[in-house]
Amino acid sequence: MPGPKAPAEFKHLDHVLVSPPAIKRRVHALAADINRVYRGKDLTVIAIINGALLFAADLLRELRSPLRLDCVRASSYHADTNAAGALEIIDNLKLEVAGHHVLILDDILDTGRTLAAVKKLIQRKRASSVRTCVLLDKKARRVVPFDADFVGFEVPNEFVVGYGLDYAERYRNLPCIGVLKRKYYAGKS
Ligand code: IMP
Ligand code: MG
Numbered sequence: 001m002p003g004p005k006a007p008a009e010f011k012h013l014d015h016v017l018v019s020p021p022a023i024k025r026r027v028h029a030l031a032a033d034i035n036r037v038y039r040g041k042d043l044t045v046i047a048i049i050n051g052a053l054l055f056a057a058d059l060l061r062e063l064r065s066p067l068r069l070d071c072v073r074a075s076s077y078h079a080d081t082n083a084a085g086a087l088e089i090i091d092n093l094k095l096e097v098a099g100h101h102v103l104i105l106d107d108i109l110d111t112g113r114t115l116a117a118v119k120k121l122i123q124r125k126r127a128s129s130v131r132t133c134v135l136l137d138k139k140a141r142r143v144v145p146f147d148a149d150f151v152g153f154e155v156p157n158e159f160v161v162g163y164g165l166d167y168a169e170r171y172r173n174l175p176c177i178g179v180l181k182r183k184y185y186a187g188k189s
Contacts, residue, residue, distance in 0.1 A: 010174060012181060013161075013174070014178070018155075023058075031062030044068045044070065044097055046102055046103070046122065047072075047105045048104065048107075049074075050172065051164050052135075054163050054164035072121075073089070076088070076114060097126075099126070101127070103132070103133055112143060113143060115146055116144045132148040155177075162177045
């Protein structure tokens with residue numbers, strides 16, 4: 001079901017799926033869940049960039065552990081909304097994860113390939129525990145069986161942008177999450 005029509009300042013969007021206040025409320029609730037699980041524990045957060053940047057920035061401010069933060073860069077989409085390019089994960093982690101509790105953050109769980117690969121990478125480094133947290137879950141698209149431990153919102157099988165998510169590297173800065181007008185998806189049928 002299409003959501004509300006996009007406000008004028010988001011003129012490239014066909015409709016908004018998640019508004020800025022809804023994101024804020026959900027991030028707050030997710031943080032409470034995460035704080036309960038890691039209360040009194042050491043925590044290492046690994047954000048998958050670029051997509052998880054905005055989500056991580058907001059979520060981290062609500063986490064209560066004196067946590068450590070590192071990032072891995074992953075990309076699979078190449079200026080396309082559908083065909084995944086070769087999955088590339090650049091492991092330039094600076095932090096030691098062996099013996100630490102790791103929480104991996106990503107913007108969206110789609111086919112599951114990225115999170116499955118990053119989780120395996122961290123497990124191979126002998127972390128004490130590895131959990132995953134995604135803002136969005138597009139269950140219909142799963143290729144690799146994968147469930148995240150913490151999920152913000154389930155979204156329908158539509159390509160979404162905003163709040164860190166891009167189309168051809170644009171729209172990450174939108175404060176809401178929405179679906180682009182068809183004409184902006186270049187060359188899409
Ligand atoms: P997966 O490996 O297919 O689960 O894809 C995960 C990555 O694909 C995410 O981290 C996003 O960068 C990208 N992605 C998947 N679906 C969307 C979408 O609807 N909008 C923008 N990026 C997406
Ligand atoms: Mg991404």
